[in-house]
Amino acid sequence: SAQNAAAGWGDEQRAAARELELLKKAATSLDSERDEKQRMADERAQEVEDLKSAIQDHKRSLLEAQQALDDLRSTADRQQTHLEQQQGLKRDRSEHLEGLRQRSERLKMELTERNNEVTCVLDDLQHMVKENQELHEEA
Secondary structure, three states: HHHHHHHHHHHHHHHHHHHHHHHHHHHHHHHHHHHHHHHHHHHHHHHHHHHHHHHHHHHHHHHHHHHHHHHHHHHHHHHHHHHHHEEEEHHHHHHHHHHHHHHHHHHHHHHHHHHHHHHHHHHHHHHHHHHHHHHHHHO
């Protein structure tokens, strides 16, 4: 009976050892799963950080683009104002130039009239000189 008890005890020990081995394998498997899940969580955390960084880069780029757009709009507004001023100046100068052309035409016409008058006066003077010479020759 002591032998039976010892054999029973041996069976219990073997059963306990098998159960212990199964528990160790289960613990190792759980550790492995936990490690895999932790690795995946770390990868996801890194992806989240990378995305946050990319979002910040995009925000910064967007702000820079917005500032560049605002600068371009401001420049375009200044150039538009300058263009309008230049167009006004051109219009004023064109009007002044047209006034000068009209005055020049009037002066040309006056000069032509005066030249005609001078020609007539010269013709009259030549005729008078000729008559005067004829009168002197007769006298």
